[in-house]
Amino acid sequence: MRTYLVTGGAGFIGSNFVHYMFRKYGDEIRIINVDALTYAGNLANLKDFEGKENYTFVKADIRDKAAITKIFEENDIDRVVNFAAESHVDRSIANPEVFVETNVLGTLVMLNAAKQAWENEDGSFKEGKRFLHVSTDEVYGSLENPEDYFYETTPYDPHSPYSASKASSDFIVKAYVDTYHFPAFITNCSNNYGPYQFPEKLIPLIINNALSGKKLPVYGDGKNVRDWLYVDDHCKGIDMVLENGRLGEKYNIGGHNEKQNIEIIHIILDTLKEYLPDSDPRKANVSEDLITYVTDRKGHDRRYAIAPDKIKAELGWEPETCFAEGIKKTIKWYLENLDWMTNITSGDYQQYYEKMYKDR
Numbered sequence: 299m300r301t302y303l304v305t306g307g308a309g310f311i312g313s314n315f316v317h318y319m320f321r322k323y324g325d326e327i328r329i330i331n332v333d334a335l336t337y338a339g340n341l342a343n344l345k346d347f348e349g350k351e352n353y354t355f356v357k358a359d360i361r362d363k364a365a366i367t368k369i370f371e372e373n374d375i376d377r378v379v380n381f382a383a384e385s386h387v388d389r390s391i392a393n394p395e396v397f398v399e400t401n402v403l404g405t406l407v408m409l410n411a412a413k414q415a416w417e418n419e420d421g422s423f424k425e426g427k428r429f430l431h432v433s434t435d436e437v438y439g440s441l442e443n444p445e446d447y448f449y450e451t452t453p454y455d456p457h458s459p460y461s462a463s464k465a466s467s468d469f470i471v472k473a474y475v476d477t478y479h480f481p482a483f484i485t486n487c488s489n490n491y492g493p494y495q496f497p498e499k500l501i502p503l504i505i506n507n508a509l510s511g512k513k514l515p516v517y518g519d520g521k522n523v524r525d526w527l528y529v530d531d532h533c534k535g536i537d538m539v540l541e542n543g544r545l546g547e548k549y550n551i552g553g554h555n556e557k558q559n560i561e562i563i564h565i566i567l568d569t570l571k572e573y574l575p576d577s578d579p580r581k582a583n584v585s586e587d588l589i590t591y592v593t594d595r596k597g598h599d600r601r602y603a604i605a606p607d608k609i610k611a612e613l614g615w616e617p618e619t620c621f622a623e624g625i626k627k628t629i630k631w632y633l634e635n636l637d638w639m640t641n642i643t644s645g646d647y648q649q650y651y652e653k654m655y656k657d658r
């Protein structure tokens with residue numbers, strides 16, 4: 299039975315990954331989820347797995363060398379998937395320090411703990427061990443020419459403290475590959491969307507605000523372009539890289555689905571109007587009049603666009619969910635899980651944690 303150590307598994311993509319992997323492999327795998335439960339971590343995302351024999355949650359910080367080393371000492375870990383990070387660009391502009399601490403130094407702690415556990419006396423590594431560092435397309439900077447795309451060979455040019463911290467962590471992982479032949483991969487993915495995303499990010503924020511008749515803030519002219527991928531397609535890519543990727547390589551993951559922010563907002567409003575029955579009082583709130591242009595984000599990158607040619611050619615990865623279908627699925631999920639949204643925005647999930655894990 300393969301054992302996965304997933305960091306940041308209580309966050310958006312990490313929790314979707316745990317769901318994806320148990321759906322795909324069932325009881326053939328074991329997952330240890332290590333998460334510090336910052337504001338972005340939510341154990342309610344994983345309540346389906348509580349009490350499951352092959353699932354363990356450990357509350358720990360990836361910067362905590364002793365705690366992370368102990369997990370490696372007590373478990374024979376086969377795969378590490380490092381999602382844990384501070385992930386919101388606006389927060390990185392307000393408070394860069396924690397981004398460097400978690401994203402760079404935390405990744406270093408993870409690498410060292412895995413290296414110590416997996417390295418043989420002669421400097422080689424135990425068979426079959428794999429470390430995958432989850433990164434972002436934002437490390438490549440901003441594209442001006444509409445025909446340009448980010449390739450794995452595109453030079454890094456990060457602009458925000460967030461993307462600079464992710465770029466730094468990628469370089470540290472690469473250094474471990476180049477220096478020690480450490481068995482790692484880096485994946486650089488475009489913007490994800492789907493269930494369990496914290497409502498500070500564009501899509502859940504717009505859904506939540508529109509339902510309650512709050513303003514829909516749009517940065518600048520609303521024409522910044524992001525490349526959107528349904529979160530399960532990202533999870534599928536990570537699994538494929540872990541099992542069949544070439545060790546030491548980096549892979550871009552993205553679905554050629556570029557959209558301006560303002561387009562996304564209109565799609566959400568149209569879909570909400572379509573889904574909400576006339577009898578639902580929230581339907582009256584959903585209106586284009588809520589769109590409010592606000593001062594642009596500092597250093598706002600104009601366009602990101604991933605070329606996923608390498609992962610397609612080498613591993614046969616393709617996105618399965620087109621945007622038209624994915625956004626409908628996503629909006630439906632938020633409409634059906636209003637309690638989740640209410641709890642996460644009211645801080646109740648902190649109490650949930652206390653209740654579930656206080657005495658463990």
Ligand SMILES: NC(=O)c1ccc[n+]([C@@H]2O[C@H](COP(=O)([O-])OP(=O)(O)OC[C@H]3O[C@@H](n4cnc5c(N)ncnc54)[C@H](O)[C@@H]3O)[C@@H](O)[C@H]2O)c1
Nearest residue numbers: 306308309310311334335336338339359360382383489490
């Ligand atoms: N969301 C996207 O669109 C996107 C796109 C590409 C790459 N990524 C990358 O994917 C990863 C996951 O992103 P996400 O959107 O799920 O983020 P998220 O903010 O939703 O979740 C991050 C998780 O990490 C945990 N965490 C934070 N600091 C920690 C620490 N010091 N120790 C242990 N756990 C800690 C949080 O509690 C949370 O559960 C990140 O590395 C991010 O850079 C995200």
